[in-house]
């Protein structure tokens with residue numbers, strides 16, 4: 144099969160799906176389809192409708208190389224170089240975490256808050272702490288035309304990816320990108336602090352998928368012994384950087400709501416604190432609303 148340059152789309156998918164399944168990939172057929180689409184420059188619907196057509200000869204060597212990478216459990220998004228998040232397509236490199244669907248809840252909460260608390264044409268200042276690919280910051284800027292969004296990250300490589308995504312989606316003019324350890328170099332106080340910080344606890348780390356452990360940046364995932372090191376530090380810094388009536392919106396891991404709630408209450412004794420769940424019913428977002 145490997146040297147057959149005239150196999151059909153269907154045969155190529157069956158071949159790749161088998162290899163990826165054997166390698167332990169969770170969604171081997173879907174992964175194979177996405178990789179083949181990218182190599183052939185077609186949509187998934189095309190693959191399904193043209194299963195008997197030959198795989199374009201120029202797509203075949205790349206498809207084989209990509210399946211081999213995926214077999215080593217490299218995330219699909221690193222192979223293709225992009226991932227959809229909140230309806231937008233984001234450039235993704237191994238310097239940044241692959242944007243996850245559960246993080247869309249974080250964006251939902253910030254948009255709901257912005258629309259409930261601020262007039263439509265009012266300038267809202269937002270900081271996205273640990274922006275990574277910029278997915279959260281760019282999605283917010285794209286949906287809030289009067290927001291100014293500061294994207295912060297300790298990693299220069301991550302900020303370069305975030306810059307490309309802000310540029311790609313036409314929101315660079317309302318964003319600033321700042322290399323910063325949490326809020327250290329945040330240039331102004333903001334109305335909303337949003338963050339998907341590293342929160343994986345040490346004991347959870349060995350159980351994570353190889354895609355995560357061996358390919359994604361650990362410094363973007365690991366939050367110390369109980370996972371809350373960075374969230375706690377951020378909450379400690381937050382009161383000095385939040386405007387009156389401002390809010391802090393944090394992504395958390397399952398089982399962390401009580402600990403984060405306590406830390407938030409200590410930082411903001413008068414705040415109203417709410418926990419929202421993801422589609423799996425797991426606690427996923429903590430919203431700290433100051434009076």
Ligand code: GLN
Pocket residue numbers: 243339340341342343355363364365394
């Ligand atoms: N939800 C992610 C995971 O389990 C963790 C994201 C994070 O640490 N911010 O892979």
